[in-house]
Each structure stands twice: as structure tokens, then as C-alpha cells.
Amino acid sequence: MGGTEEKNMKIACQTILWGSRLVDPLDMFQTIYELGFQGVEICQPPSSLPAPSALRAIFEHLDLKFLGFYGGTLPARIEYCREYCPKGVRFKDWNKPYLCINDWDEKACRMALDDGFELALHPHMYYRNHRLETTSEILHTHPELMFLPDTAHLFLGHSDIIEAIKRHENRLSAIHLKDWTPKYGRSFHRYARGFAELGKGIIVLEEVLSTLKAMNYSGWIVVEQDSTERDPTTSCEISRQWLVDHGVAIAKRRRKEGIPELKFKPKEVRPPVKASSLMDTLMHVKDRETRFFWHNVLVEICRFVPCKLASLWEFSRTNGLLALLARYPSDVRPECPFVMDFREVLSGIAVESQGAVHLDPRRRYEARTFAHENLRETFKLSRMISIPVLNTYNINHVEMVINLYPKRKWLRVTDKQLALCAQYVAIAYEAFLEDQCESAASAVSLIATANREVKIFLDGVVRNLEDALNCEAVTIFLVDETEKKLESRATTGLEWDPPVAEAERFYKLGEGLTGRVWQSREPLLSINPGKEERYRRKSYEVTDSGLEASCLIAPLVDLQGSVIGVIRCVNKHAQRTPYEGNIFSERDLAIIDAVEQTMIPHLLVLLTEERRAKRLGRLTHELRAPMAGLRSAVDFVEYEAGEKHFEFDGPYIPDILSWHALANQLLDNVDFFRYRVEGSKPKLEPVLLLDDVFPRTLNPLMPLLRERGFSGSNITIHNDVGEQRLFVDEKQFQQVFFNLLSNAVKFAEVDPENFRVEVTTRKVDDEYQIVFRDWGNGIPQECEELIFEEGFRGPDAEQLNTSGTGIGLWVVAEIIKAHHGTIRVSHNPKPTELTIVLPKKIAEPWTA
Amino acid sequence: MALIMLIDDEKEAMKYYIKALELSEFDFIRFGGPDEVMDYVVDKNKPKPDLVVLDLIMPPGKRYKGKAECAAGTRTGYLLYEELRKPYSKVPFIVLTNLKNAKNDFQKIAPHVQVYLKNDVPPFDLIRFIHEILWDPGK
Numbered sequence: 001m002g003g004t005e006e007k008n009m010k011i012a013c014q015t016i017l018w019g020s021r022l023v024d025p026l027d028m029f030q031t032i033y034e035l036g037f038q039g040v041e042i043c044q045p046p047s048s049l050p051a052p053s054a055l056r057a058i059f060e061h062l063d064l065k066f067l068g069f070y071g072g073t074l075p076a077r078i079e080y081c082r083e084y085c086p087k088g089v090r091f092k093d094w095n096k097p098y099l100c101i102n103d104w105d106e107k108a109c110r111m112a113l114d115d116g117f118e119l120a121l122h123p124h125m126y127y128r129n130h131r132l133e134t135t136s137e138i139l140h141t142h143p144e145l146m147f148l149p150d151t152a153h154l155f156l157g158h159s160d161i162i163e164a165i166k167r168h169e170n171r172l173s174a175i176h177l178k179d180w181t182p183k184y185g186r187s188f189h190r191y192a193r194g195f196a197e198l199g200k201g202i203i204v205l206e207e208v209l210s211t212l213k214a215m216n217y218s219g220w221i222v223v224e225q226d227s228t229e230r231d232p233t234t235s236c237e238i239s240r241q242w243l244v245d246h247g248v249a250i251a252k253r254r255r256k257e258g259i260p261e262l263k264f265k266p267k268e269v270r271p272p273v274k275a276s277s278l279m280d281t282l283m284h285v286k287d288r289e290t291r292f293f294w295h296n297v298l299v300e301i302c303r304f305v306p307c308k309l310a311s312l313w314e315f316s317r318t319n320g321l322l323a324l325l326a327r328y329p330s331d332v333r334p335e336c337p338f339v340m341d342f343r344e345v346l347s348g349i350a351v352e353s354q355g356a357v358h359l360d361p362r363r364r365y366e367a368r369t370f371a372h373e374n375l376r377e378t379f380k381l382s383r384m385i386s387i388p389v390l391n392t393y394n395i396n397h398v399e400m401v402i403n404l405y406p407k408r409k410w411l412r413v414t415d416k417q418l419a420l421c422a423q424y425v426a427i428a429y430e431a432f433l434e435d436q437c438e439s440a441a442s443a444v445s446l447i448a449t450a451n452r453e454v455k456i457f458l459d460g461v462v463r464n465l466e467d468a469l470n471c472e473a474v475t476i477f478l479v480d481e482t483e484k485k486l487e488s489r490a491t492t493g494l495e496w497d498p499p500v501a502e503a504e505r506f507y508k509l510g511e512g513l514t515g516r517v518w519q520s521r522e523p524l525l526s527i528n529p530g531k532e533e534r535y536r537r538k539s540y541e542v543t544d545s546g547l548e549a550s551c552l553i554a555p556l557v558d559l560q561g562s563v564i565g566v567i568r569c570v571n572k573h574a575q576r577t578p579y580e581g582n583i584f585s586e587r588d589l590a591i592i593d594a595v596e597q598t599m600i601p602h603l604l605v606l607l608t609e610e611r612r613a614k615r616l617g618r619l620t621h622e623l624r625a626p627m628a629g630l631r632s633a634v635d636f637v638e639y640e641a642g643e644k645h646f647e648f649d650g651p652y653i654p655d656i657l658s659w660h661a662l663a664n665q666l667l668d669n670v671d672f673f674r675y676r677v678e679g680s681k682p683k684l685e686p687v688l689l690l691d692d693v694f695p696r697t698l699n700p701l702m703p704l705l706r707e708r709g710f711s712g713s714n715i716t717i718h719n720d721v722g723e724q725r726l727f728v729d730e731k732q733f734q735q736v737f738f739n740l741l742s743n744a745v746k747f748a749e750v751d752p753e754n755f756r757v758e759v760t761t762r763k764v765d766d767e768y769q770i771v772f773r774d775w776g777n778g779i780p781q782e783c784e785e786l787i788f789e790e791g792f793r794g795p796d797a798e799q800l801n802t803s804g805t806g807i808g809l810w811v812v813a814e815i816i817k818a819h820h821g822t823i824r825v826s827h828n829p830k831p832t833e834l835t836i837v838l839p840k841k842i843a844e845p846w847t848a
Numbered sequence: 849m850a851l852i853m854l855i856d857d858e859k860e861a862m863k864y865y866i867k868a869l870e871l872s873e874f875d876f877i878r879f880g881g882p883d884e885v886m887d888y889v890v891d892k893n894k895p896k897p898d899l900v901v902l903d904l905i906m907p908p909g910k911r912y913k914g915k916a917e918c919a920a921g922t923r924t925g926y927l928l929y930e931e932l933r934k935p936y937s938k939v940p941f942i943v944l945t946n947l948k949n950a951k952n953d954f955q956k957i958a959p960h961v962q963v964y965l966k967n968d969v970p971p972f973d974l975i976r977f978i979h980e981i982l983w984d985p986g987k
Binding site: 634 | 858861863864865867868946947948951955965966967971972973
């Protein structure tokens with residue numbers, strides 16, 4: 001790779017890697033310079049930066065381009081830039097850095113555009129524009145905007161990165177080159193932890209680079225990584241190296257001497273004096289019962305900010321709702337709303353500001369008012385401090401809001417100290433969430449190791465989710481093979497609306513809320529599903545409460561981004577008291593995401609096995625038709641030979657019939673795979689095992705006996721249960737006997753004189769036993785339990801080159817298990833004795 | 849002479865069953881699918897059969913076309929049974945099929961119906977069973 005294309009592409013570095021608050025900006029810029037980057041996109045808010053003039057001096061000395069500005073509000077950034085503007089240059093004429101925005105805001109954006117700034121629309125997860133289609137709509141509506149595609153956010157939003165670049169190639173401010181690993185899932189709270197150095201994730205960035213080269217792209221590429229577990233310099237170096245390895249020329253440079261001194265000293269923010277017990281509470285988040293934990297956090301905050309009232313709200317970006325987590329005092333009266341729309345209430349201002357805001361609950365702030373009038377009147381509230389708790393890995397995301405209503409006018413704590421406490425709360429919240437996610441995911445792993453069938457696995461998962469999310473009901477739907485239907489596969493209690501015929505009990509793409517989630521690939525959190533667009537109530541979960549108070553519907557997405565199913569949860573239980581905000585939140589989505597990450601690989605394997613078993617079943621079904629034709633034809637050969645008094649020279653008819661019976665018996669074994677995945681139960685009928693069932697196994701055995709030169713008379717039966725009929729599946733027990741006999745024949749000694757099999761039925765202590773003895777080669781001791789595993793073939797089988805697939809004894813064991821019995825090797829060798837024990841209940845009608 | 853109605857779309861597979869019926873004392877009529885059967889049933893001039901031998905997997909025909917459960921033909925026989933049991937409420941049915949689950953299914957919907965797998969019941973055995981049902985119903 002070489003040529004003029006790479007030389008025209010310019011590479012910049014984004015500063016978020018060094019944290020939201022800079023400690024040593026000079027060192028950071030020096031590092032960026034030394035690694036060969038030509039420009040810088042600044043992500044920290046202006047308040048965290050050195051003075052504009054100082055920054056300008058550094059950039060001029062290092063010849064770094066101030067490419068873009070991301071952090072802080074638009075007005076704050078514009079103000080900073082005004083002061084930054086080089087002396088002697090008119091602000092209007094100055095080649096300004098572009099300003100990144102996540103969405104259009106009429107007032108702020110117009111101000112920036114009027115000042116001659118370039119506004120670059122950046123798609124961002126969990127913002128309105130995270131999908132390419134929405135971004136394109138905004139760009140179409142506002143032709144004055146430029147586009148700043150981000151490879152990771154586009155990938156996470158299931159958008160085509162190449163398509164995004166090509167579609168808007170004439171409006172690119174720059175391109176954020178970012179990688180992502182699915183290690184932490186896609187949920188709101190955790191996805192940002194997955195941003196990784198270039199080449200360390202799953203995004204095919206090579207394709208992006210080659211597309212840019214093919215386009216002769218001569219603009220800027222910005223290397224970005226939101227956070228790192230390494231030190232920032234190392235992460236930057238790794239990303240830089242990836243670019244070099246892929247043909248992008250970035251030459252390292254020597255540290256430049258004579259850099260202007262920077263009088264920048266970030267103020268160290270100390271926690272408030274009485275915050276030590278808050279720290280203690282937060283540190284022990286995992287040890288505390290959740291119901292009391294958040295309340296205790298508020299109690300501790302109120303030690304250093306004495307309050308009349310305090311409340312903690314959990315914010316969900318997906319539906320814009322704030323749900324009450326805790327309040328102080330806990331028994332405050334009168335009652336107040338426990339779920340609020342952030343767009344309508346004062347707390348929403350904190351959600352948008354990213355810093356503590358001081359508000360007057362008596363005032364109206366544009367469209368927002370104080371939500372609890374009765375509380376305001378009762379407690380004479382005149383002051384409110386609303387503090388957002390920001391996601392540690394992505395400061396664009398607000399996770400919670402703390403509302404304080406101080407008793408006194410003057411506080412001994414600063415906003416920065418409050419922000420620091422909020423940061424500690426965020427860390428604790430993430431530890432708490434991490435714990436919940438890991439716990440739910442581990443439970444799924446355990447279920448997966450114990451179960452090899454889709455139905456049983458998913459039954460375990462729904463019960464696990466019901467518990468983990470503390471809700472009333474859960475259903476898992478899966479997309480069928482045709483990809484046209486979404487069918488219920490496991491549920492804690494699902495009903496279909498009566499007019500819906502049995503054959504129509506599935507969702508089509510886009511049908512109802514469930515089909516809508518399948519189509520959009522976006523989760524839905526709703527507190528009133530009946531009012532949602534496309535609500536249909538085609539099916540519903542049966543709950544003890546009888547309510548449809550809230551629901552969470554999330555898509556099941558595999559690594560390729562395809563939706564393979566949908567999880568639906570209803571009615572979250574109240575946490576501590578009935579009147580707390582018991583609605584589904586982003587936290588529940590994070591838990592589901594963690595569960596999905598664990599369950600999907602297992603599920604895909606089980607589904608593949610299930611489909612394979614069904615295909616095998618269809619194959620055996622197809623084979624049975626010609627088998628039946630063969631049988632019919634032989635019937636007529638016998639008939640006509642009899643009619644015409646014709647005698648054959650050999651036992652052709654009996655031979656054909658015995659081969660036919662053997663083939664059918666072997667097909668029954670293959671059919672067992674499908675039988676198992678369909679969850680079929682034994683069909684119980686009263687039979688005499690040795691009198692009725694056993695004789696039918698001898699005909700199919702004949703070809704095998706003839707092959708070895710054995711006589712069927714060496715197979716003897718002893719019936720010690722007399723005329724006792726047992727309620728078993730006759731056909732399945734025929735399979736049991738046949739499989740055991742065929743094994744005995746296969747592994748018998750060579751000398752026909754030594755071939756001997758005895759089958760005994762007896763009753764021992766109320767249980768019924770079938771004891772199967774043969775005098776063959778025996779079973780290696782270490783294989784005595786393994787022989788009942790699917791596909792296992794002992795060393796003898798390989799050595800003697802005997803035919804077989806290793807499923808015979810597995811089928812036997814599964815059939816016995818379905819009859820609630822056991823089978824084991826009770827003596828070995830000579831004879832090799834297998835004992836089947838069936839419970840006493842099979843002597844009476846029972847339900848499998 | 850007793851009239852047997854044979855409903856099965858597979859001519860070749862049923863060849864020997866038909867031959868056995870020809871050799872037997874029974875009259876019989878054969879239909880390949882639900883459309884022909886129901887045309888016969890609604891014709892009041894046509895005699896009622898004394899026994900019906902019914903296959904389960906058949907093409908849906910026009911009658912059941914579009915029904916989701918009939919798409920692969922796996923439910924045609926079941927739907928046909930539901931339609932026939934009314935006009936032929938007193939007529940015994942034998943289900944003759946390759947579908948292994950059929951016994952379980954009919955145990956739930958019509959336990960009195962005899963279900964046989966073709967592989968287990970060659971042609972002359974079928975004749976014998978028909979004989980038993982018609983002439984020795986207590987057996």
C-alpha cells in the first residue's frame with residue numbers, strides 16, 4: 001500500500017482517552033505530537049482545559065491542528081474558541097475547529113452557524129441519531145450540517161459504515177475510527193466499556209480504510225477510544241501501529257523542546273468532610289441488600305448536605321423516564337409521582353447539563369416544572385440541587401439523578417465536590433450492576449452445561465430472568481427457520497387471545513409490539529404498553545396481579561447483528577414499597593444483554609442440533625415409505641408363491657423380512673434424535689414385556705445372528721413377574737431390547753459356541769428389574785458409565801472394526817430415563833450384566 | 849358387499865394394498881385427496897362406505913390450500929378426518945400412515961380409531977383387520 005492516497009489522508013487523535021478531566025494536558029499533547037498525529041479533536045469541556053491562549057501557544061509550537069471540539073455545551077465551546085482565535089485574525093475568517101453535535105438544537109446550532117462554525121453531526125448510541133437512516137434524515141433536513149461518522153457507533157446501531165461514508169461523502173468533517181469488542185455487551189450502561197484500540201475489536205476497519213483509499217479520501221481520520229484499561233499512551237501507540245501496519249503513514253517525531261510553560265493546575269477536588277461514611281456505604285454495595293442500599297446512599301449524602309428531602313432517580317435513555325429508586329426520609333408524605341418524563345420535569349435539566357444544577361422548584365424552566373407540587377407546598381421547598389450521575393465509561397450518558405432539597409441557604413460543599421460524590425455513586429452503581437449481570441449470566445452458563453435441549457434450556461433461562469429482573473412473567477420467542485415467524489419457545493405463562501387460531505400463534509415481522517421490536521432491533525421499555533403504537537395484544541403473559549403495568553421487550557441479536565428472537569418481560573415487582581418506581585429500566589436491559597451474551601452461543605448450537613435432528617427425522621420418514629412398499633411387495637410374493645404352489649430354494653422371504661425389520665429398527669434409532677428434540681413423551685400401554693415385546697426383536701436380529709453364525713436359541717428369557725403387565729411404551733421397549741441384543745451380538749466372542757444371552761424380568765422390593773446378561777468380550781471398566789453417552793464407542797469397537805454409530809445404548813438410557821428408570825452395569829465381565837430398574841408405578845397407569 | 853373407501857395420494861405405495869382389496873371380498877373406491885373425497889361425500893346419490901382407510905400426509909388440494917398447517921401436507925389427513933367424522937359418524941376409520949406420531953395424536957382426538965403404520969401392516973394384514981372390524985367388532 002502506498003501512493004498518493006495515504007499521503008493525503010490526515011490523522012488526528014481524540015483526547016477523551018486521557019479522561020474527562022485533564023491532569024497533565026501538556027504531556028498529553030506532547031505524546032500526541034510524538035506519536036505522529038497531525039491534529040487534535042478535543043473532547044474535554046472548556047472548563048477542564050488550559051486557558052485558550054495557553055492552548056493556542058502549545059498547538060502553534062507543536063504545529064498541531066485544532067481540528068475539532070466535542071466536549072461541553074455549544075455556547076461554552078463557542079466562547080472558548082472566541083478567546084482561542086489567533087491574534088490578528090478575524091474571528092469570521094479564522095479556520096475554526098468543527099463542533100461536534102449529537103442532535104440538532106435550533107437555538108444553539110443557529111448561534112454556532114451564525115458565528116461561522118462547521119457543525120458536525122456525530123451518530124451516537126442511545127441518541128436519536130444512532131441509526132444511519134435517522135442521521136440521514138437530520139442531514140437532509142439541515143443541509144448546513146456536516147457529518148462526522150463514527151465506525152463503532154454506526155456498527156453498534158447496525159448501520160453499514162461504508163454506506164454511511166459513501167452516502168454523505170461530500171459532507172464529511174472527519175471520520176472517527178473506533179473499534180469495539182462485544183465483551184461487555186450492547187446495553188446502555190456497559191457498551192462503552194467495549195471501545196477498544198484499533199484492531200482489538202470486531203469491526204472490520206480494514207474495509208473502511210480500503211474504501212477511503214479507493215475514494216481518494218483526503219480528509220481527516222480521528223483515532224478515538226473512550227476509555228482504556230491500559231495507560232493512554234500505550235493505547236494510542238497500539239492504534240497508531242495498527243494504522244501503520246495497514247499502510248497509513250504516520251511518522252513518529254522526537255519530543256519538541258522549548259514548549260511554552262503551561263500554568264495549568266487542575267484543582268484537586270476533595271470529597272466533602274463527612275463523606276467518609278458515604279464512601280464506606282458505596283464500597284460495600286455488593287454486600288448490601290438492594291432494597292436498602294440506595295436509601296442508605298441518600299442518608300449518607302444528607303450528612304454533609306442537610307436536606308428537608310432527597311431523592312434518587314434512575315434514568316432510562318430508551319424511554320426518557322426517571323424512576324424513583326429511593327427517597328429520604330423514606331416515609332415522606334404526601335405521595336408523589338414515582339415515574340417522570342425527563343422532558344417535563346426540572347430533574348431533566350440535570351440530565352442535559354452533565355453537571356450539578358441549582359433550581360427553584362417554584363419556577364418554570366421553559367417546558368419544565370417541578371413534578372411534586374404537594375411536596376413543595378408541604379415542605380416549603382424553595383431550593384433544589386439536581387446532580388446527574390454519569391456513566392464512568394461514557395460521560396455522555398446519565399445513569400441517575402440525585403435531587404437534594406437543602407435545609408440551609410449556604411452549603412459547605414461545592415458543586416465540584418457534589419460532582420465527585422456523584423462519580424463515586426456511579427462507580428458503585430456500576431459495580432452493583434456488574435454484579436447483577438454476572439450473576440444472571442453465570443446462572444445461564446450453569447443451565448447451559450446441564451441441558452442439551454432447546455426447550456429445557458430456554459425454560460431455565462426464562463425462570464432465571466424472572467428472578468434476575470424481579471418481574472412477574474417472561475417469554476422467549478425465536479425466529480423460525482423460514483425467518484417469517486416469531487414463535488414462543490419458552491414462557492412462564494403465555495396465553496394467546498382466543499380468536500387467534502392455533503396455527504396463527506406466532507408474530508410476523510412488525511406485528512404488534514413484539515414484532516415491532518423484531519423489526520426495529522430496538523428494545524422497548526413501556527410503562528403502559530396498551531398505549532403504544534402497534535399494540536395488539538395478540539398474546540399476553542398470565543400474571544398473579546392480572547395487570548399489564550409495564551413491559552420490557554428486547555431483541556435477541558447474534559454477533560452478526562441478526563435478530564434470532566425476542567425476550568418479553570412484564571410487570572416489574574416493586575422493590576421495597578409498592579409506591580417506588582417499579583418499572584423496567586436500562587439496568588434491566590443491561591442484565592438481559594449480559595444473559596443474551598452467554599445464552600446466544602449455546603442457543604445457536606442447540607438450535608443447529610435441533611434442526612439437524614428434525615432433518616434426520618424427515619429423512620427417516622422418507623425412507624419409511626419405500627420400506628413399506630418393499631414390505632407390501634414381499635407380502636404379495638409370499639401370497640402368489642402360495643397360490644401357485646411355488647417353492648423357493650432358499651429362505652428368501654424370511655431373509656427379506658428380517659432385513660426389512662432390521663432396517664426399520666435402525667431407522668427407529670435415528671428417529672430418536674427428532675423424538676428427543678420434539679420433547680415427545682412415551683405412549684404408555686399395559687404390556688407383557690417378555691411375552692409381547694421381546695419376541696418382536698428377534699426377527700430384526702436375525703441378519704446379525706446369521707452374520708456371526710450364532711443361533712437364536714442361545715437367547716433365553718426368564719419371566720419372574722408372571723402376568724404382570726407394565727405400562728410402558730411398547731415400541732420404545734422393543735428398541736431397548738433390540739439395541740441391547742444387537743450389542744451383545746456385535747461384541748460376542750468369535751466362537752458361536754460361546755454366544756449366550758439371558759434376559760430376566762423380576763420384581764425386587766417393589767421395583768421392576770430387567771437384567772440383561774451376555775457372555776461376550778465385556779466392557780472396559782473405565783467405560784462402564786461412558787457407554788451410555790451419545791456417540792461413545794469403546795476401544796474394542798474401534799479395534800474389532802464393528803459396525804455401529806455409538807447411539808444404541810444412549811437411546812436405551814434415554815428411553816429408560818423417560819420411563820423414570822435407571823440402567824447400569826451391574827456385573828462385568830462374564831457375564832456382562834446390565835440391570836434396568838423401573839419404578840413400581842409402572843405397574844399402574846401413570847403419566848410420563 | 850362391504851364398501852371400503854381408501855384415501856391415499858400415493859398410487860405406487862398403495863399398489864399392493866389395492867391388489868389385496870381386489871382379491872378380497874370387499875368393494876372399494878379410492879381417492880387421492882380431500883377435494884375428490886368431499887365431492888363424493890356431498891353427493892347424496894353416492895353410497896356411504898362401510899369403512900374408511902385414511903392416509904394422513906397428502907397434498908392439501910384446493911380445499912385446504914392456504915391453511916398454514918397444511919403447507920407441507922402433514923395435516924391434510926387430520927383435517928379430512930375432522931370433516932368426515934360428521935357425515936360418517938357411524939363409519940369405522942382405520943388410519944394407515946408412515947407418521948409415527950399418529951397413534952399419539954389419535955389417542956387424544958379419537959381413541960376408537962385404529963392407527964397402523966404401513967411398515968408394520970402389510971396388505972393382507974390390513975384385509976384381516978378390516979374383516980375383524982366389520983365382522984368381529986367385539987374383537
